């Protein structure tokens with residue numbers, strides 16, 4: 481018998497809740513730690529948070545399919561997280577309010593203590609398993625991978641209601657808490673709230689409600705605003721959040737406030753009327769969301785999120801285990817706001833290839849040119865084989881490759897691994913690359929408005945971004 485609950489429908493009494501068996505996508509080669517990240521970065525880790533600490537390590541935590549434990553892994557590189565050893569910090573209890581689901585952990589260093597926030601509910605089946613509330617565990621030492629973790633307590637939320645997906649950030653010297661919660665009297669599954677912290681589990685003042693799911697893309701399947709994440713850039717605070725059901729309709733929205741505004745005033749925040757990051761059939765990523773932010777080893781902004789590589793889900797999406805951790809570059813628009821583009825899909829991270837005047841190699845509706853276009857049309861995956869030969873794939877046209885055409889022009893053709901699609905990448909320490917044709921040696925792709933094969937090395941240096 482299925483009881484349909486507020487946001488989570490489930491089979492009542494199922495102590496061992498079913499985990500849907502979904503088709504496993506073809507496994508990509510395991511990335512080496514010195515190579516760049518390959519998506520999916522970590523399989524079956526949803527709600528992923530990557531925390532870059534000043535010890536030089538990246539720490540990754542997230543929800544596990546069994547929802548029964550808190551895990552942590554670390555690496556000196558983002559790519560290395562894929563194969564890093566994972567430690568179980570804490571397991572749900574045998575009974576009580578933290579004996580059932582364990583959701584969406586986040587690691588924070590607060591006043592010198594490692595604290596991990598998470599959402600938890602009781603076990604035992606029935607309606608109670610979704611009595612989700614927010615708790616924290618704390619580490620007894622300086623190394624979160626080696627210390628002992630014990631329960632710090634329950635977050636003292638404004639209401640005794642469905643409460644999850646908390647995050648914390650410091651803004652202008654004050655530490656804030658942002659989270660998702662169901663508010664009595666508002667008929668939604670969860671809304672977004674913010675308040676300064678007095679202590680890790682108590683608020684310094686009454687919370688401000690920042691957003692209620694009301695737009696059509698926020699209420700598909702369930703009325704959800706959850707998983708806030710904050711990025712401070714270019715004189716503003718950008719708070720992304722996730723909306724709708726956790727299937728292919730799941731997506732990111734964004735609130736923006738001026739850095740010097742009173743961020744406890746809801747009027748300081750502007751909600752984007754359209755989602756900023758959604759499912760992409762072209763790249764094969766469905767239900768992208770529950771993001772966090774970090775920077776890569778070169779200090780460049782990185783978006784961390786989860787997404788499946790198939791659309792159809794049998795049963796409740798909450799119990800489909802294949803929300804994998806994914807990462808990609810986060811670029812910015814001319815106005816300084818984040819440009820999320822599209823979820824870039826499985827494989828090595830794509831790059832943009834820029835000519836000396838800043839114009840980009842673009843692919844729009846099957847046409848290759850050098851100029852300007854939406855971000856996703858300027859992203860190309862440089863797929864390199866063991867011999868260092870590169871084929872160049874527009875991320876929106878997975879089955880096609882940049883090809884030297886019979887007339888000597890440059891276009892796209894279905895991936896046939898022909899010499900006309902193979903290039904030798906001559907990379908420089910300055911971050912430029914020349915792409916010599918394997919079919920016509922000593923000729924390379926011109927990095928100019930006129931896309932052609934020209935005698936290397938004249939005008940053939942692309943800046944890789």
Ligand code: AHR
Nearest residue numbers: 543583584644706707726
């Ligand atoms: O992944 C478990 C829960 O489902 C997360 O807390 C929430 O963000 C998601 O929708």
